[in-house]
Amino acid sequence: MTAPARAPEAPATGHPAIDARGLTVRYGDVLALDAADLRVESGTVCALLGANGSGKSTLFSALIGLVPLAGGQVLLHGRTPDRARKAGLVAYVPQSERIDHSFPVRVVDVVMMGRYGHMGPMRRPRAADRRAVAEALERTGLSHLAHRQVGALSGGQRKRAFVARGIAQGADLFLLDEPFAGVDKGSEATITEVLHGMREEGRTLLVSTHDLAGAGELCDRAVLLQRRVLAEGAPEQVLTPERLAEVFGITAPGASARPRHDGQEAAWRR
Amino acid sequence: MEALNALVQWFTVPLQFDFMWRAMLVSVVAGAVCAVLSCWMTLIGWSLMGDAVSHAVLPGVVLSYLLGLPFAVGALVFGAGSVALIGVVNRTSRVKEDAAIGVVFTALFAVGVLLVSKIPSQTDLMHILFGNVLGVSDADIAQVLAAGAVVLAVVLVKHRDLTLYAFDRVHAHAIGLNPRRLEALLLGLLAVTVVVALQAVGIILVVAMVIVPGATAYLLTDRFERMLAIAVAVAVTASVLGTYLSFHLDAATGGAVVAVQACAFALAYLFAPRHGVAAGALRRARQARRTGEPADPASAP
Numbered sequence: 001m002t003a004p005a006r007a008p009e010a011p012a013t014g015h016p017a018i019d020a021r022g023l024t025v026r027y028g029d030v031l032a033l034d035a036a037d038l039r040v041e042s043g044t045v046c047a048l049l050g051a052n053g054s055g056k057s058t059l060f061s062a063l064i065g066l067v068p069l070a071g072g073q074v075l076l077h078g079r080t081p082d083r084a085r086k087a088g089l090v091a092y093v094p095q096s097e098r099i100d101h102s103f104p105v106r107v108v109d110v111v112m113m114g115r116y117g118h119m120g121p122m123r124r125p126r127a128a129d130r131r132a133v134a135e136a137l138e139r140t141g142l143s144h145l146a147h148r149q150v151g152a153l154s155g156g157q158r159k160r161a162f163v164a165r166g167i168a169q170g171a172d173l174f175l176l177d178e179p180f181a182g183v184d185k186g187s188e189a190t191i192t193e194v195l196h197g198m199r200e201e202g203r204t205l206l207v208s209t210h211d212l213a214g215a216g217e218l219c220d221r222a223v224l225l226q227r228r229v230l231a232e233g234a235p236e237q238v239l240t241p242e243r244l245a246e247v248f249g250i251t252a253p254g255a256s257a258r259p260r261h262d263g264q265e266a267a268w269r270r
Numbered sequence: 271m272e273a274l275n276a277l278v279q280w281f282t283v284p285l286q287f288d289f290m291w292r293a294m295l296v297s298v299v300a301g302a303v304c305a306v307l308s309c310w311m312t313l314i315g316w317s318l319m320g321d322a323v324s325h326a327v328l329p330g331v332v333l334s335y336l337l338g339l340p341f342a343v344g345a346l347v348f349g350a351g352s353v354a355l356i357g358v359v360n361r362t363s364r365v366k367e368d369a370a371i372g373v374v375f376t377a378l379f380a381v382g383v384l385l386v387s388k389i390p391s392q393t394d395l396m397h398i399l400f401g402n403v404l405g406v407s408d409a410d411i412a413q414v415l416a417a418g419a420v421v422l423a424v425v426l427v428k429h430r431d432l433t434l435y436a437f438d439r440v441h442a443h444a445i446g447l448n449p450r451r452l453e454a455l456l457l458g459l460l461a462v463t464v465v466v467a468l469q470a471v472g473i474i475l476v477v478a479m480v481i482v483p484g485a486t487a488y489l490l491t492d493r494f495e496r497m498l499a500i501a502v503a504v505a506v507t508a509s510v511l512g513t514y515l516s517f518h519l520d521a522a523t524g525g526a527v528v529a530v531q532a533c534a535f536a537l538a539y540l541f542a543p544r545h546g547v548a549a550g551a552l553r554r555a556r557q558a559r560r561t562g563e564p565a566d567p568a569s570a571p
Contacts, residue, residue: 106492116430
């Protein structure tokens with residue numbers, strides 16, 4: 001976290017980091033995304049809020065071209081998802097239950113996987129790759145854990161390891177899927193610090209979360225998703241009691257735009 | 271002294287026979303190649319897929335025999351075909367994937383058994399089912415060595431990509447790799463490996479060869495490179511011991527090799543230093559003594 005700020009390898013094209021229009025995704029008869037529009041400027045941290053089943057994961061999948069679109073188009077830094085991926089611009093930080101914690105890889109191996117797109121077909125690491133990995137580990141405060149197996153880390157440390165993988169990759173756009181789920185308060189602060197450091201370098205972060213209070217502290221922008229984008233703007237504009245009631249089906253007592261964290265969290269995470 | 275002598279003879283006497291050398295060669299090569307692949311099979315959770323592909327190649331092998339082609343050709347066609355068919359049945363019906371796998375591979379296997387029973391042949395095609403490593407021909411050996419070399423060469427070049435695919439295929443996709451292609455590659459390697467192993471242990475026991483060494487090694491280490499090394503060591507040892515056992519007991523070689531592998535797994539399951547049952551019980555007992563001291567996951571060794 002002490003390393004000097006380093007410009008990401010992304011081109012300063014003047015295009016928004018994410019420019020998605022009319023995204024529509026169907027799973028059989030189920031409409032998972034219904035003409036969702038999303039525009040995220042380069043260098044912002046944007047929260048993606050929505051209840052379970054609101055299409056947050058589907059939106060991520062659509063952005064990286066993992067699901068076929070029934071309609072709409074995506075541009076990432078002005079490029080198609082395919083070209084953006086091949087240029088190594090996009091990093092995906094998975095939800096923790098998607099990862100096999102007993103998989104026999106070390107933290108340093110996971111972070112090195114971020115470099116594969118820069119390597120030859122055999123993925124033999126060169127000095128530059130080792131340097132990028134060491135730097136990413138230091139940035140995320142994981143250098144002393146580099147040789148641990150991933151399962152031997154706490155939830156927050158593991159999350160940082162995957163962020164480090166994206167940093168080593170040199171990605172400009174980070175898609176973080178529920179980064180605070182299963183993470184204790186102390187680790188949450190560390191992760192937030194790392195993410196803020198990344199914003200300072202001009203990287204773009206799209207963070208899906210149930211955690212409404214955390215979203216206000218972390219993010220410049222917020223997007224409220226319910227199969228389509230219901231609201232988009234500064235967090236305090238988006239997180240109004242009325243909208244939250246509409247999306248999460250609850251009424252926030254005290255009508256606070258920034259709901260308290262304690263006690264209500266279970267309801268948000270319903 | 272006499273006991274030592276007997277032991278030495280137990281190992282040396284069979285080697286006077288040429289067929290034992292050949293059997294040993296095929297068993298060891300097949301064991302090692304299968305063991306390498308078994309690491310990914312175990313980590314991805316593809317044991318049912320291994321079972322499916324290994325059974326589904328039977329009609330392909332029989333047809334290759336009829337047409338005078340190398341076994342590997344028919345096995346590849348039917349191995350890949352079965353995987354594609356499983357995918358189609360899974361996607362286009364409400365049947366769940368494990369049922370689709372079960373239906374497709376048993377159907378193909380049944381066709382293979384029918385063909386075997388109706389085709390008159392000099393070399394007994396039943397050997398394909400149960401293996402006949404003590405009677406392998408030069409052509410068989412050449413095929414095993416060639417197919418094994420192909421698998422090992424591909425793995426040598428692609429092992430990091432395969433591990434990435436097994437660990438996090440969304441990341442593979444996100445950095446511009448093609449996870450579907452990696453999956454197809456791994457399934458293709460599986461089909462070729464099945465051909466290598468069926469000479470040694472027969473189609474029915476091939477699945478053991480592509481699962482058990484990896485599962486054993488997985489209990490013994492948290493490092494992938496070590497897992498590969500341990501799996502190969504376990505498999506090669508089992509191949510050598512199993513072939514000797516089958517000689518001395520005058521019993522089926524395939525069964526003997528797989529039985530030794532199973533013993534290795536049982537030992538690891540019980541006594542592995544960190545992930546074994548005994549070590550787990552010991553740890554829990556110690557923790558119970560230090561009551562109210564939950565283990566910090568970050569401070570685990």
